[in-house]
């Protein structure tokens with residue numbers, strides 16, 4: 001492996017050179033998925049921001065494209081979105097009816113122009129540092145022209161006013177913008193992407209506020225009726241607001257929360273479940289956990305009263321693709337955390353930053369959790385995989401061993417070195433504990449002893465899944481990286497017809513990341529790690545006899 005690629009992911013998007021953060025301007029058009037991103041091409045650091053660009057035909061393989069938007073002498077191009085202006089509302093292209101056969105519709109980017117000097121200056125100038133501007137492309141997203149009359153939305157006097165997400169409000173036949181505005185979001189509307197009218201504000205008193213709000217997204221979703229099946233046309237429809245915040249995430253630093261509610265064209269009203277006062281929920285959570293957990297930080301975390309799109313440390317600024325034809329809600333996040341993003345060891349290879357896999361969001365309503373957003377792997381990743389790249393096995397642990405300080409006996413090897421490539425694997429693991437007080441642990445490791453652990457103590461409903469990357473590999477680059485453990489509460493699974501001591505996982509492993517979806521995607525936990533040697537082995541252990549596992553692993557075809 002060349003030095004440049006030691007940590008380069010096998011199947012997650014990362015730049016060949018330079019720095020990457022938030023995904024921007026995600027859209028789909030004519031068979032191509034477009035991913036733009038916060039980009040500094042000259043060094044692996046957060047310099048004056050450009051919008052880089054990559055495209056994919058299958059959501060799996062990405063190809064880097066020429067840089068789309070460049071900063072000027074005073075302004076960076078911060079995060080934003082792209083819409084397909086099929087009706088030519090902005091007038092940059094030809095209207096659909098007049099467009100030549102096969103010609104592409106105009107696409108319009110709406111981004112934050114960020115004046116770093118003003119932002120740093122403090123005082124009144126800082127209140128005008130962020131304005132919203134547009135640019136358009138007439139070739140489907142490769143070459144871009146800035147609109148000559150920018151900004152289209154001046155700053156209303158806020159230090160933080162950025163990351164506009166625009167989408168077409170089909171019901172009302174107009175554009176809808178949600179934008180982060182300090183500790184809340186603002187909604188705006190426009191007929192033409194150039195003139196924007198304020199609609200309302202949301203969130204100042206609701207939700208998590210440990211840090212500044214950033215990168216919102218706002219969209220409607222039909223509620224799933226039957227688990228695993230697309231919602232029928234008559235299914236209930238709700239609106240979902242995603243808001244990233246930094247810091248203040250459930251396990252520290254950056255994370256994305258969500259709200260489910262209703263939108264009347266002006267105002268977003270979250271469902272009661274999302275406005276419950278924190279203490280009420282906290283007590284309820286404590287009761288569910290039942291047995292005292294000896295780790296106060298973990299308890300604090302899993303009692304978080306907020307709805308988190310991902311409980312891991314490494315999924316931030318997640319937003320959805322616009323213009324997806326089949327109405328699927330497909331999202332990508334930046335797989336990092338501002339707590340340590342600038343220090344990741346990949347900078348020695350000249351690149352820094354990578355994206356999560358695309359995820360399909362499903363909105364479900366359960367009697368236990370109420371409205372809940374589930375994360376699924378899009379169908380593009382599954383299907384007709386080569387059976388020779390697949391292993392399937394199951395078993396029961398027979399012996400019973402004491403819970404040792406470090407490990408739990410007995411140990412079973414689920415995957416052995418050489419059997420399957422654990423740097424490009426999708427696995428489904430089902431764990432059933434015969435005693436609800438049983439603990440189990442899944443350990444990905446290499447012969448050098450580096451290990452990533454996923455564990456649950458007392459696998460009863462409500463106890464958290466814990467991910468421990470403390471000894472996963474390099475961690476010295478930032479104090480904030482390796483510990484403490486990452487915890488996510490597990491929802492009671494009766495809803496899914498599972499017995500109470502069963503937890504199921506889908507885990508997608510790349511060289512330096514695990515995306516862990518628990519119990520049908522109700523909990524997502526995304527974590528980075530930096531082993532010096534690839535993981536080759538998966539171990540399973542439990543302290544209860546009769547603890548059983550079923551595992552299915554496939555290598556992702558690259």
Ligand code: FRU
Nearest residue numbers: 022038078079162214215317
């Ligand atoms: C989120 C963020 C955005 C901003 C961009 C700058 O990670 O801080 O709010 O637009 O990154 O790169």
